[in-house]
Amino acid sequence: MASVYFTPGPAQLYPTVAGHLQNALDQQVFSQSHRSQAFKDLYKRADAGLRALFQLPADYSIYFTGSATEIWERSLQSLTAQNTYHLVNGSFSKKYLDHAKWLDRNAQVLQVPFGQGFSLEDVQVPDGTELLAITQNETSSGVCMPVEDIHALRQRYPEPLISVDIVSGAPYAALDFSQIDMAFFSVQKGFGLPAGLGVWLVNERSRQKAASLEGKQYTGGHHSLASLQDQYQQFQTPSTPNVLDIYLLAHVVEDMLAKGVDVIRQETEAKAQQLYAFLEESSLFAPFVQEKRHQSPTVVVADVLDRPAAEIISILKKQGFVVGSGYGAFKDKQIRIANFPAILGRQVDDLVQALKRL
Amino acid sequence: MASVYFTPGPAQLYPTVAGHLQNALDQQVFSQSHRSQAFKDLYKRADAGLRALFQLPADYSIYFTGSATEIWERSLQSLTAQNTYHLVNGSFSKKYLDHAKWLDRNAQVLQVPFGQGFSLEDVQVPDGTELLAITQNETSSGVCMPVEDIHALRQRYPEPLISVDIVSGAPYAALDFSQIDMAFFSVQKGFGLPAGLGVWLVNERSRQKAASLEGKQYTGGHHSLASLQDQYQQFQTPSTPNVLDIYLLAHVVEDMLAKGVDVIRQETEAKAQQLYAFLEESSLFAPFVQEKRHQSPTVVVADVLDRPAAEIISILKKQGFVVGSGYGAFKDKQIRIANFPAILGRQVDDLVQALKRL
Numbered sequence: 001m002a003s004v005y006f007t008p009g010p011a012q013l014y015p016t017v018a019g020h021l022q023n024a025l026d027q028q029v030f031s032q033s034h035r036s037q038a039f040k041d042l043y044k045r046a047d048a049g050l051r052a053l054f055q056l057p058a059d060y061s062i063y064f065t066g067s068a069t070e071i072w073e074r075s076l077q078s079l080t081a082q083n084t085y086h087l088v089n090g091s092f093s094k095k096y097l098d099h100a101k102w103l104d105r106n107a108q109v110l111q112v113p114f115g116q117g118f119s120l121e122d123v124q125v126p127d128g129t130e131l132l133a134i135t136q137n138e139t140s141s142g143v144c145m146p147v148e149d150i151h152a153l154r155q156r157y158p159e160p161l162i163s164v165d166i167v168s169g170a171p172y173a174a175l176d177f178s179q180i181d182m183a184f185f186s187v188q189k190g191f192g193l194p195a196g197l198g199v200w201l202v203n204e205r206s207r208q209k210a211a212s213l214e215g216k217q218y219t220g221g222h223h224s225l226a227s228l229q230d231q232y233q234q235f236q237t238p239s240t241p242n243v244l245d246i247y248l249l250a251h252v253v254e255d256m257l258a259k260g261v262d263v264i265r266q267e268t269e270a271k272a273q274q275l276y277a278f279l280e281e282s283s284l285f286a287p288f289v290q291e292k293r294h295q296s297p298t299v300v301v302a303d304v305l306d307r308p309a310a311e312i313i314s315i316l317k318k319q320g321f322v323v324g325s326g327y328g329a330f331k332d333k334q335i336r337i338a339n340f341p342a343i344l345g346r347q348v349d350d351l352v353q354a355l356k357r358l
Numbered sequence: 359m360a361s362v363y364f365t366p367g368p369a370q371l372y373p374t375v376a377g378h379l380q381n382a383l384d385q386q387v388f389s390q391s392h393r394s395q396a397f398k399d400l401y402k403r404a405d406a407g408l409r410a411l412f413q414l415p416a417d418y419s420i421y422f423t424g425s426a427t428e429i430w431e432r433s434l435q436s437l438t439a440q441n442t443y444h445l446v447n448g449s450f451s452k453k454y455l456d457h458a459k460w461l462d463r464n465a466q467v468l469q470v471p472f473g474q475g476f477s478l479e480d481v482q483v484p485d486g487t488e489l490l491a492i493t494q495n496e497t498s499s500g501v502c503m504p505v506e507d508i509h510a511l512r513q514r515y516p517e518p519l520i521s522v523d524i525v526s527g528a529p530y531a532a533l534d535f536s537q538i539d540m541a542f543f544s545v546q547k548g549f550g551l552p553a554g555l556g557v558w559l560v561n562e563r564s565r566q567k568a569a570s571l572e573g574k575q576y577t578g579g580h581h582s583l584a585s586l587q588d589q590y591q592q593f594q595t596p597s598t599p600n601v602l603d604i605y606l607l608a609h610v611v612e613d614m615l616a617k618g619v620d621v622i623r624q625e626t627e628a629k630a631q632q633l634y635a636f637l638e639e640s641s642l643f644a645p646f647v648q649e650k651r652h653q654s655p656t657v658v659v660a661d662v663l664d665r666p667a668a669e670i671i672s673i674l675k676k677q678g679f680v681v682g683s684g685y686g687a688f689k690d691k692q693i694r695i696a697n698f699p700a701i702l703g704r705q706v707d708d709l710v711q712a713l714k715r716l
Binding site: 033223 | 390428461
């Protein structure tokens, strides 16, 4: 019997994926040249869908990379020469910072403990900062930054480019893309696709900054922003991309649009509420994130009280519920429950019942 | 009716791909964590298969990246500080050189015209060269470098690391990996898989050179050789990889091993012979590559005489034979016929009959 994957990526596949994959095989999509009109049409279709889903301002471009990790690197190479500022509260926001350090940027950081979010008054971005890196949803700790806070930072800091990691928040997070300059995600989380594709959304302001750095430093070679943009103008990519994932993304985004992003958001919130309500009343679990407005609706992290998390995970697995372990040092003390659009309401009901029986 | 893709990548899928994909979906492989034991076992399985297929010396490591293009970049970042030497005879060998220039390396080049191969006596690699870049099979022009020539260069030049692009030659090319230091390919050519995965094979000597550069320059961040090796030791990857392609690669390599790489090589040669024999006797086509020992068995490029290539391609397409167009400036004058393992002997028979009817 099939299990339900509540893992925070790779995750449960979106219910329509298998059907789309079969159609693509039938149509021999994966043998078509990535320089063909058929591929350009596919890219254009994914582009149109993502624009509608995210309500992107017209000046945004959409690029494909090998992973969201690669976008950490490429965004720093293409968009910064020197000064970055990072909001760090977990393993993934920390990795964006690591990339900046590896690239010898003068990387400033506001760090808060694992499991906590940021108070806006603590954020002090120095003058001259080129890029402000925000992780909208920390997959490691289950802390989110409310989109209003991101928008408020734009008002306070009009100068730096604002880069938002929406890896495990998209498409739920109702970000106003006119209030930021770039965002990125990978497809194996909220989009419920097989892993292997990063998606990078950038505005005109980012492209201008990238253009100003071209020729002055190494901006990322074939995957520099300028090179990606150059190809994007014909709906092409600098190297042979993951056509299979682009195909699935184009189709799943259309499925999501047909359902309605508002419906997806409402369902996400209802499922999240049910999970957090259970954790609050449970004697075996407690929500790890204390501050309600920082509790992620898409990645719910629970402390496991008095029993090893591995035991819980193992029992659930036997019942067909695959939940994630805690991240890093929290492996033995926490479980992580992804609440992505691929997870149905009744599957959350079933999981909560199973958790209650433990 | 299904067409047969004789395109040089993306290409005809290996006949077993659809079945493997269905099995993986049934087993929910693409929802499994890339940090799970299941993924480690999968990586290990792909590793074991590739070792057997290429008869790799024990000191080789195998890494996964987003594309072969990325390996051009990462190999230069991780393995060179200054001096590279490139054998350039087409668009893809030229792109390796471009990456070296973008990275400000002192890149020396021996360039011969499109459609020609190299005479060993013309190769003069300067002392102090860190990396000698060879493209074993030029996908753009259909010129190959016989593996004996590559082995001979090792004898003449023991010092530089020898990097071999086997993107459209693998697994046909019977390279002796003890005579080189690294090689790489992407899976959408000779392996007949959906695009989106680069495979990088490196020996201990490469790893030592990479270690000597760590801390002295930017070596590629999360995809530096050192970072890839660090994860490889546990059969892990620095970022979430294209698990789907790794799964298909592991399984298709096992299918190839079951068939026997010698059988695949014999079949490739027989099919190539048939194609070149036809081109020789045809009044409509001629082999583009003149020198017999440089005629690629895996990518056969033909000049189209007196008729536009686009017309030929269009007629063949209607009959269910998809052949590639000429590369770049040769788009209107040539066709390219990929002769990868996924293409059956009878499909080449059928194509040749169709070409005769033109």
